[in-house]
Amino acid sequence: TATFVRLQGIGHVRVHQHRPVRGTVKTVSVKREGHRWYVILSCEDVPAEPLPATGAxxxxxxxxxxxxxxxxxxxxxxxxxxxxxxxxxxxxxxxxxxxxxxxxxxxxxxxxxxxxxxxxxxxxxxxxxxxxxxxxxxxxxxxxxxxxxxxxxxxxxxxxxxxxxxxxxxxxxxxxxxxxxxxxxxxxxxxxxxxxxxxxxxxxxxxxxxxxxxxxxxxxxxxxxxxxxxxxxxxxxxxxxxxxxxxxxxxxxxxxxxxxxx
Ligand SMILES: [Zn+2]
The missing domain is CATH 3.30.420 (Nucleotidyltransferase; domain 5)
Structure with missing residues (x-):
């Protein structure tokens, strides 16, 4: 499914989402690497996901x-x-x-x-x-x-x-x-x-x-x-x-x- 990010002064940009967003987005930054552009989100209050004990x-x-x-x-x-x-x-x-x-x-x-x-x-x-x-x-x-x-x-x-x-x-x-x-x-x-x-x-x-x-x-x-x-x-x-x-x-x-x- 397509994901869009709204960037100030640019409008909606379609992005490829690598991982689901969890928690509350606090900052959004855009970074360029050669021909690729990246949208980097930093989140707060990301819920912990405790895993069951393995004994190992x-x-x-x-x-x-x-x-x-x-x-x-x-x-x-x-x-x-x-x-x-x-x-x-x-x-x-x-x-x-x-x-x-x-x-x-x-x-x-x-x-x-x-x-x-x-x-x-x-x-x-x-x-x-x-x-x-x-x-x-x-x-x-x-x-x-x-x-x-x-x-x-x-x-x-x-x-x-x-x-x-x-x-x-x-x-x-x-x-x-x-x-x-x-x-x-x-x-x-x-x-x-x-x-x-x-x-x-x-x-x-x-x-x-x-x-x-x-x-x-x-x-x-x-x-x-x-x-x-x-x-x-x-x-x-x-x-x-x-x-x-x-x-x-x-x-x-x-x-x-x-x-x-x-
Ligand atoms: Zn030995």
Missing amino acids: VVGIDLGVASLVTTSDGDHLDNPRHLAASADRLAVAQRDLARTKRGSKRRRKAVARIAALHGKVRRQRLDGAHKAALHLVRDYDVIAHEDLRIANMTRSASGTVETPGRNVTQKSGLNRSLLDAGWGVFLRILADKAESAGRELIAVNPRNTSRTCAACGHVAKENRLTQAGFHCQRCAHTAHADVNAAINILRAGLALRDVAQAA
Whole structure:
């Protein structure tokens, strides 16, 4: 069905509605991205939609190969399409560098870059919404890495705790596109969790990727490749991100026990 929005000075404009409007509309803004125009509504008093308890808890590891890997072994939102857009973006930026100032080719190259940025943003939002929805539907409690601590660790050491886990061999541009995705995802997850009455726990990510989920042995040698975890003490072998997600879940449940005992 067609939806119309009345804009001051313009009149009624037909829009494609991505999501139903809930609550009371407080502000309406119009934004342009390349050839596309967006109407953005912000609403107040959005009714909460608590979901029935599932009795299930989960830890999630945030990564690049998959946005989310769960302690149950699920890989959510493989952003391969995102990587493809990022590659096209890198090419478009090289093309731009070869154009002359003020030329028609330059204007075209700039428009193409803007369009690709918009596409990446939309793909990322879409993937983040789907992954977050999946998690709040299936789990009562979701433990995740505290990104503020993760970023501090990263900048303090000049590198990620385990090279290859968050850092791809890709260009800095690619990496920054993917990095920014975790913050966006966690904000979306927090919104959906609050609305659904789910509990989110942020844990210190220290050692979560180098600790063996089977025996607790901590060593960076446990992590031989980006995807492979192999414990040097008990020989436990697992997908590295699943192993990390299990550790994140345990850390989250431990924090919760402490909070409940207090
Ligand atoms: Zn072990």
